[in-house]
Amino acid sequence: MFACARRFGESGVAKSAIRVSSVGGVETGYRIQVCRACTDPPCASVCPTGALLRRKGGGVMLRPNLCIGCGNCVDACPIGAVQWDIELNKPIICTHCGYCVDFCPHGVLELIDLKERGEIHVAPKA
Amino acid sequence: MWLPRHDPIKNVLYIDLTLKKFWVEDRSDLFEEYMGGTGVAIKLLEEEIPRNADPLGPDNVIVFAIGPFNGVYPAASKTVAMFKSPHTGNLGESHAGGRSSIALRLAGYGAIVIKGTSSLPIWVSIRGKNVVFNDARALWGMRSSYTVGRIIRENEPNPGFRTIMRIGRAGEKLITYAGVITETYRHFGRLGLGAVFGSKKLKALVVSGRGSIPISNKREYRKIYKELYDTMVKSPVMKKYHDIGTPVNVLRLNEIGALPTKNLKATKFENADILSGENLAKGYLARRMACSHCPVACIHLAALREPYVDEPFFYKTTFVSYDYEPIFALGSMLGAKSVDGFLRLLDMIETYGLDAMSSGVVLAWITEAFERGLIGEKELLGEKPKWGDHEIYMRIIDKLVEQPNDFYKAIGKGCAYASRIYGGEDFALTFGGNEMPGYHTGPAAPYSFMVGARHSHLDSAGYSLDEKTIGKELTEEEIVDKLLEEERWRQVLTSLVVCLFARGVYKPEIIVDAFKAFGLTVKVDDLYELGKKIHMEKYKFKIREGFDLDKYKFPKRIFETPTPHGYLSEEKLVKMKRIFKEKIINEIKPIS
Numbered sequence: 281m282f283a284c285a286r287r288f289g290e291s292g293v294a295k296s297a298i299r300v301s302s303v304g305g306v307e308t309g310y311r312i313q314v315c316r317a318c319t320d321p322p323c324a325s326v327c328p329t330g331a332l333l334r335r336k337g338g339g340v341m342l343r344p345n346l347c348i349g350c351g352n353c354v355d356a357c358p359i360g361a362v363q364w365d366i367e368l369n370k371p372i373i374c375t376h377c378g379y380c381v382d383f384c385p386h387g388v389l390e391l392i393d394l395k396e397r398g399e400i401h402v403a404p405k406a
Numbered sequence: 407m408w409l410p411r412h413d414p415i416k417n418v419l420y421i422d423l424t425l426k427k428f429w430v431e432d433r434s435d436l437f438e439e440y441m442g443g444t445g446v447a448i449k450l451l452e453e454e455i456p457r458n459a460d461p462l463g464p465d466n467v468i469v470f471a472i473g474p475f476n477g478v479y480p481a482a483s484k485t486v487a488m489f490k491s492p493h494t495g496n497l498g499e500s501h502a503g504g505r506s507s508i509a510l511r512l513a514g515y516g517a518i519v520i521k522g523t524s525s526l527p528i529w530v531s532i533r534g535k536n537v538v539f540n541d542a543r544a545l546w547g548m549r550s551s552y553t554v555g556r557i558i559r560e561n562e563p564n565p566g567f568r569t570i571m572r573i574g575r576a577g578e579k580l581i582t583y584a585g586v587i588t589e590t591y592r593h594f595g596r597l598g599l600g601a602v603f604g605s606k607k608l609k610a611l612v613v614s615g616r617g618s619i620p621i622s623n624k625r626e627y628r629k630i631y632k633e634l635y636d637t638m639v640k641s642p643v644m645k646k647y648h649d650i651g652t653p654v655n656v657l658r659l660n661e662i663g664a665l666p667t668k669n670l671k672a673t674k675f676e677n678a679d680i681l682s683g684e685n686l687a688k689g690y691l692a693r694r695m696a697c698s699h700c701p702v703a704c705i706h707l708a709a710l711r712e713p714y715v716d717e718p719f720f721y722k723t724t725f726v727s728y729d730y731e732p733i734f735a736l737g738s739m740l741g742a743k744s745v746d747g748f749l750r751l752l753d754m755i756e757t758y759g760l761d762a763m764s765s766g767v768v769l770a771w772i773t774e775a776f777e778r779g780l781i782g783e784k785e786l787l788g789e790k791p792k793w794g795d796h797e798i799y800m801r802i803i804d805k806l807v808e809q810p811n812d813f814y815k816a817i818g819k820g821c822a823y824a825s826r827i828y829g830g831e832d833f834a835l836t837f838g839g840n841e842m843p844g845y846h847t848g849p850a851a852p853y854s855f856m857v858g859a860r861h862s863h864l865d866s867a868g869y870s871l872d873e874k875t876i877g878k879e880l881t882e883e884e885i886v887d888k889l890l891e892e893e894r895w896r897q898v899l900t901s902l903v904v905c906l907f908a909r910g911v912y913k914p915e916i917i918v919d920a921f922k923a924f925g926l927t928v929k930v931d932d933l934y935e936l937g938k939k940i941h942m943e944k945y946k947f948k949i950r951e952g953f954d955l956d957k958y959k960f961p962k963r964i965f966e967t968p969t970p971h972g973y974l975s976e977e978k979l980v981k982m983k984r985i986f987k988e989k990i991i992n993e994i995k996p997i998s
Contacts, residue, residue, distance in 0.1 A: 282477075282699055286631060289624025291478045292512050293567070293616050301566025305559055306590050306695065307552070307725055366616065385639045385701040 283383035284374075294367050297374040299360065312388060315339060315361040315374035323353035323362055323371075332373070337394055342373040407932065408441040409434055410474055410924035412620045415442060415516035418450070421530060421537060423606050424464060424522030428537040430515075437516055442473025443903035444499070445940040446517055447488040451497075452947050454519055461492035461598075462580055462605040464523040470510065471518075473903040476699075477511035477619055478627075479920060480635050481644075481908035483697035485510060486900055491597040492605075493582040493764070493820055494839035496951050497944060498597040499860040502571075503697035504589030506613070507903060509569040513615025520608070529572075529610035531562060534617070542609035546578060551587055551759045558610050568614035574759020575807050577604035581818045583764035583841070587756070591705055591727035592697065595761040596862060597840065622925035630920050634911060639701050643910035647704035648694075652730035653683025655844075656738075662876065662970040664847040664869075667738045668793055669770035670835055670963050673846050675738040677794075681748060683730070690745060692725060697905070704907060710749040726753045734844025735766025740773070741793030751796045751803070758807050764820060765806075767841035769799050771821040775830045785813035785828070832962035837861050839958070848872030848971035850885050852964050853979055857955065857986045858893060859944040864906055866893035876970045882978060886985045890941075897940035898933050942994070949994050955987055 284296040299313040317338035324332040324340045331346035332353060349369040354362045363372040378391035409416060416434040421427075436446045447469045459465035468489045475482035485506040491498030510518065513534050520530075527542040540561075545554050551574035558570050569588055576584035577600030584600030585593045594600075603609070621627045638644050646654055659665040660678035667675040679685060692709035696702060707725040714720035726749050733748065736755070742748045755762050773791040775781045783790060787810060789802050805814050816824040821841060825834035835842040837855035843863035845851045850868035858865025866889040871880075880888075896906065904912050914930040921928045945953075965976050 285618070286628060289621055289627055290618055291621050291627070292618040294512075294618040299566055305556055309693065310695075367618065383635060383701070386703065 281380075283380045287377060287379040295365060295372060297361075297363055297372045298380055299363055313360045314380075314389070315376070316359065317374075317376055322356040322358075326352040326356040328352065332371075339376060340373060341375070342371060344370055347371070407438060407928065408474065408926070408936075409438040410620065410926060411622065413474065413924070414514040414617070414619075415472070415474060415511070417515050418517045418519060419515045419532065419537070420519045420521065422522045423520065423524040423528070423530075423608060426524070426539050430535075433516070437474075440940065440943075441898075441901040441936060442476075442516055443471050443484075443486045443901035444488075444897050445901040445936065445943075446473075447471040447486050447499070448940065448943045448947060450517060450519055451488045451490075452943070452950075454521065455490055457950060458952070459490060461490040461495060461498075462601060464606075466490050466602055466605070468520040468599070468602055468606075469517060470506075470520075471903075472507045472510050472516060473901050474924065475902040475904055475920065476507040478621070478923070479631060479904070480638055481700045481702060481911070482902060482904045483507055483700045484900070484903045484905050486903055487586070487594045487599050489597075489599055489602050490951065491582075492580070492601045493598040494861065496839075496953050497859060497948050498599065498602070499944075500585075500594040500596045500599050501900065501903070502586070502588050502592045502594045503700070503905060504569055504592035505567075505698040506569040506571065506588050506592075508698040509567060509613040509615050511615070511619065512567065512617045513613055514617050515615075518613075520606070520611075523605065524607040527607045527609050529558060529612065530608065531612040531614070533564065533614050542607075545609050546607075547575065549575060550757045551575075552590065552757065554610065555587070555590055558612060562612050562614070564614035564616070567616045568612055570610060570612050572610035572759075573600045573603045573608075574757060576758040576760045577601055578609075579807055579809055579818070580604050581760060581806065582820055583761040583768075584759055585761045587759055589697075591695065591707065593761070596763065597860065598761075600759050600761075621923055623923050626919075627923035630916070630923060634916065634920070635701060637911045638908065644702050644907065647907050648702050650683040650687050651694075651704055651706040653686055653706070653728065653733055655730040656682045656733055657684065659845070659847070660738075662847075662873070663968065664845060664873075664970050665738050666734060666835075666842070666844055666846050668741045669739060669767075669774045669833060670842075670846060670967050671774075673967055673969065675741075677741075677743060678738065680745060681733050681737040681742055683733075686728060686745060690749070700905065702907065708745075708749055710746070710753060712750070724753055726756065728752065731844055732762040732766070735763045735841075736769075736799075737766075738844070739766045739770045740796075740799060742796065743794040744796075747794075747796030751799055754800050754803055758803065760803070760807075763843060764841040765803065767835050768817055768821045768824075769802065771825065771830065771834050772802065772817065774833055775825075775828060778830065780829045781813065785811070787811060787814075835961050835963060837958070837960075843869075845869035845872075846964065846967060846969050848875070848969045849974055849978055849982070850875075850880075850889060851969075852960060852974070853885065853982045854889050854893075856958060856960065856979075856983060857889075857990075859941065859948065864896070866890070866896065872969070872971060879971070882982045882985055886982050886989065890986070890989065894934070894937035894941045897937040897944075901936070901940060942990075945990055946994050949991065955983060955991060
């Protein structure tokens, strides 16, 4: 969560695309909410302005100049992987850069190159 | 000098519980001069508390403070709490991790000052710029602090970005060693912050925040962060906290004959194997956790599996957080016989929100006072304490929190207080009014508990100096100087505020480098100067509130039980105390 903000030299969590929270209290353990790069992403389907562009291989890219900050993408993601930038009033979209993986000391996060595994999927055109 | 530009850390949030009012002040002055954490907290305390205020009255003030490194660098995960301690009647300082420091930092504050007393039980939520006063009458008197945590969690927004500090019934009942629990497994444990919360009718304090912190040199920031991170996860300096955790000390201290056992009648414990960190890891360790923004994960949770009394094949499984100090206090100090007994007692202490360390030392004193006939079944209301019998200890804890008679009221104020009434001061193991931590390592440990500003083993780690010098004898002057140097340095670490477990990583030079990310140029000497100044400020406050080192005697017991340095000499310890007095206390002019 902190590493994600730091990739741009930011500190704090306002710009983080990952979220860590407990599952009903710390007594029961933690979860990490991070974009899994859907090949057919629902967030893109509900974007009224086309600000979320499907990426080859899965996931989306944000074109901030088109985004009107409606928040539909946040509601559409059932795993809660679209975070919200409260300072800019726009979604924070994971780019799958893998910076966070280098700072996960316990091997919870992993970056997989789908091309190498021959699993590349191209999202169907809208 | 220490305040990064445009950093919201300069904002101090003041909350008045009497008036249900809050406001923010720009205290750049304090953060510029005293950095944050301990340094800023002691100045706020000095400003806000009227002289000789009753620790359990409306004039007492609670300060929570964090420093510039919180939320920015790894393992800078602690929050400093300062208050006037109802346990010692003087300076109270206690630190905790969890999510507390991150939530405070990202809510945009450097410190919170809580004043006054609410007329009805409340819980206060700080949500960024907004402060909400919630009715806590339905939570007051609830038996389990775990339940209180769950209910507040379900009623509050911002999961994942918040800290929930709460008290149990012990705090409500003003037991002077009640603590404040945060994120279920971390504690502002020592010196009675829980009772101060209770006296203010403050059941809980929730802080949530998710903002940014300005970084002026982004490239430098990423570089230094990586360096710190790599040292923490790849080098051995922090490995011991991660693997078996602090309980690795049980066997180590037992082997050298430094593990306080049965009210320090001995320093070798026959059941050390059973209660060792190794054994706990093998049979009970269920999960490890980290405080927010720490890669180490030193929090060890044991799974306690208890069968239902009246139904076969039904079990209740509870996670109990264990560390070395609770194992000492509720294990060796009480002659524990089984891990289950120890964990059940610890779980109960968590349920009520007591400080595990003081509770264990108080129970040990009760057991010995009972053995010697100073107290009997009349005082104890039928209980007959016996080393290793946790069932009885659990019943005594129940009564301690109920406070049914004068005896239980007395032990609710600690064993220094109770032994003044019932006798047994020679074996009441307290220093400066606070119960001892788990080290009978040599002369430096008890001396450091006595003169450390918060009477804690973490003030200057006298135990560590003892361990390093086994077989050698340092002069009184040498011990005093080394520990003074250490305590001063630790004021810097707890003003940043980094976890003291990361002290091996946060060396002076790397701290200087880390300040560059804020665009601040500081020198190593500046850090040392600051540490010295903050330590002096703490002692000034202590003296202002009537601290008199001569009033406190070393309990006789510590001279009767051998340490790895042999039997301790009372003469030597008294001389060390005198040297400290000349060096520090006589330097402080009475504040008019």
